[in-house]
Amino acid sequence: MAYGKREVLTGVDLRISAGETVALLGPNGAGKTTTIEIMQGFRRRSAGDVTVLGTDPEKGDETWRGRLGTVLQSWRDHPRWEVGTLLSQIAAHYPSPWDSDELLAALGLTAQAKVKIGMLSGGQRRRLDVALGIVGRPELLFLDEPTTGFDPEARREFHELIRGLDTTILLTTHDLAEAERLADRIAVLIDGRIAVYGTPEELARAVQAPSVVSWQDGSTETHDPSQLAWELHQKYGGPVPALEIRRPTLEESYLSLIERSVA
Amino acid sequence: MSGIMRLGPRRGIAEFGTMVRDRKELYNSILGSAGIYALLAVWLRDRKVAGTDVDLSTYMMAGMMALVVFQIGLMNLPMMIAADREEGALLRLRTVPGGIGSFLIGRAVSITLAATLQIALILAIGLAVGGASLPASPGHWLTLAWVLPLGMLAVVPLGAALGALLPNPRTAGAVLGLPVMGLLIISGAMFPVTAMPEAVRWVAQAFPLYWQGHGIRAALLSDSTLAAEIGGTWRLAESAGILALWLVAGMVLAPRLLRRATRGAAGTRSPVGS
Ligand SMILES: Nc1ncnc2c1ncn2[C@@H]1O[C@H](COP(=O)(O)OP(=O)(O)OP(=O)(O)O)[C@@H](O)[C@H]1O
Numbered sequence A: 001m002a003y004g005k006r007e008v009l010t011g012v013d014l015r016i017s018a019g020e021t022v023a024l025l026g027p028n029g030a031g032k033t034t035t036i037e038i039m040q041g042f043r044r045r046s047a048g049d050v051t052v053l054g055t056d057p058e059k060g061d062e063t064w065r066g067r068l069g070t071v072l073q074s075w076r077d078h079p080r081w082e083v084g085t086l087l088s089q090i091a092a093h094y095p096s097p098w099d100s101d102e103l104l105a106a107l108g109l110t111a112q113a114k115v116k117i118g119m120l121s122g123g124q125r126r127r128l129d130v131a132l133g134i135v136g137r138p139e140l141l142f143l144d145e146p147t148t149g150f151d152p153e154a155r156r157e158f159h160e161l162i163r164g165l166d167t168t169i170l171l172t173t174h175d176l177a178e179a180e181r182l183a184d185r186i187a188v189l190i191d192g193r194i195a196v197y198g199t200p201e202e203l204a205r206a207v208q209a210p211s212v213v214s215w216q217d218g219s220t221e222t223h224d225p226s227q228l229a230w231e232l233h234q235k236y237g238g239p240v241p242a243l244e245i246r247r248p249t250l251e252e253s254y255l256s257l258i259e260r261s262v263a
Numbered sequence B: 001m002s003g004i005m006r007l008g009p010r011r012g013i014a015e016f017g018t019m020v021r022d023r024k025e026l027y028n029s030i031l032g033s034a035g036i037y038a039l040l041a042v043w044l045r046d047r048k049v050a051g052t053d054v055d056l057s058t059y060m061m062a063g064m065m066a067l068v069v070f071q072i073g074l075m076n077l078p079m080m081i082a083a084d085r086e087e088g089a090l091l092r093l094r095t096v097p098g099g100i101g102s103f104l105i106g107r108a109v110s111i112t113l114a115a116t117l118q119i120a121l122i123l124a125i126g127l128a129v130g131g132a133s134l135p136a137s138p139g140h141w142l143t144l145a146w147v148l149p150l151g152m153l154a155v156v157p158l159g160a161a162l163g164a165l166l167p168n169p170r171t172a173g174a175v176l177g178l179p180v181m182g183l184l185i186i187s188g189a190m191f192p193v194t195a196m197p198e199a200v201r202w203v204a205q206a207f208p209l210y211w212q213g214h215g216i217r218a219a220l221l222s223d224s225t226l227a228a229e230i231g232g233t234w235r236l237a238e239s240a241g242i243l244a245l246w247l248v249a250g251m252v253l254a255p256r257l258l259r260r261a262t263r264g265a266a267g268t269r270s271p272v273g274s
């Protein structure tokens, strides 16, 4: 995908199975939003093949569109409408939508049902975006940084809500804990290419970020903690006092992947 | 399709509700013109249109009604659509099945309701303070019944296209404000176009505002105002013809303008805001 002469997406090879939740990670400007916009048919790709729910997004009709749900990165539409009015108006376009009141309750917006959308706080506005994105019971849900501005409690409730959905999800986020908690598989997009794609464990293995091994008399980073542990056992001739092996977190794997690709 | 025919009007009514509830919008685009007319009607109560026995305030009522339609179509509508685009309402509706259809029908319904409310208010004020009377015969009612909707249709396609072309509501207001004001002055809405120099009269007659006003005057005023009309007769066939011409031109031009606005969608930020 190129914007004019600038190529932004050069190697996005991504297959998402039904029912799966995939997190798309990547630094600012990597092309995550562009990827999602292409999959929704909002942006014409300059090259490549895309199939979403069996259809080329550029040829998707309204029935196809009705099977998708969308929470785009930033919305500030309909500021003069009331929360409840807009939600039920949008819901009415889908064949079997959620009940608006139930959905507002699920997202903690019941008290805001009669509030003008322009008056909502940032996090409330974001929750409404999520409500509008899922109100049609989509088969495939795009979430572009859905929890920006959520307080910790709202974030947890949102995670529970998302995990309770029987839907295929493509999610972008800069919150790695969120990716780890929600995603079955994680794709990391760097400079327009999918650098790795797999479960968090596969990612850690592929990246080979160092584990931290510490014991009573020292601590070190190693790519092969089991080898080091074995050597330590031999050195101590038995149990190693206060031995601790810490595998890299997703965040560490991710950051070392980014660092390496920048270098 | 039947879904959109139900959802569009429902959206339009909700949209009209937000307009009425929003104080600023209510004063600016609904009560404003009626208020101005009320002031003028009181102020000019006993002034006559030169060479006739018709009150200037009665004459102005017809002009204000024409202006409302013209202004809603070519000023408010473009500004609303530009705002919808800038804020992302259009993009939101693109994510929804049938959303764009329901958006367009919704806008059509909401501006029609707004225009109807304004016209009703101006007519009521005209009757109460301006010394106006209702159409004199079924034939006059019929004229009113076609000239108002035709005048609206004549400007709406063009207004929608302008809204899609202009980057945001502020530019839309700035670009469209002056021409609309100018036309208001030269189109015989406030005082007879016969008071204008010949050349200006021709310019006025090229635009739908003049013909809309002429048609409404034919429906609402007595023949004693004919002295103030060009040629001294009601030219209803010309009114219908020129308004229809604008409608056709709008229908031909609007899709082209819209296509131009969305051309090169690949490679630029989505034209419907982001
Ligand atoms: N309409 C556009 N025209 C030109 N370049 C664009 C356009 N939209 C995006 N870009 C560029 O494409 C690249 C990818 O942008 P994109 O919005 O997809 O990134 P992202 O991964 O979603 O970033 P973020 O994490 O900040 O949301 C960026 O370098 C951006 O500047």
Ligand SMILES: [Mg+2]
Residues within 6 Å of the ligand: A032, A033, A034, A073, A144
């Ligand atoms: Mg983005």
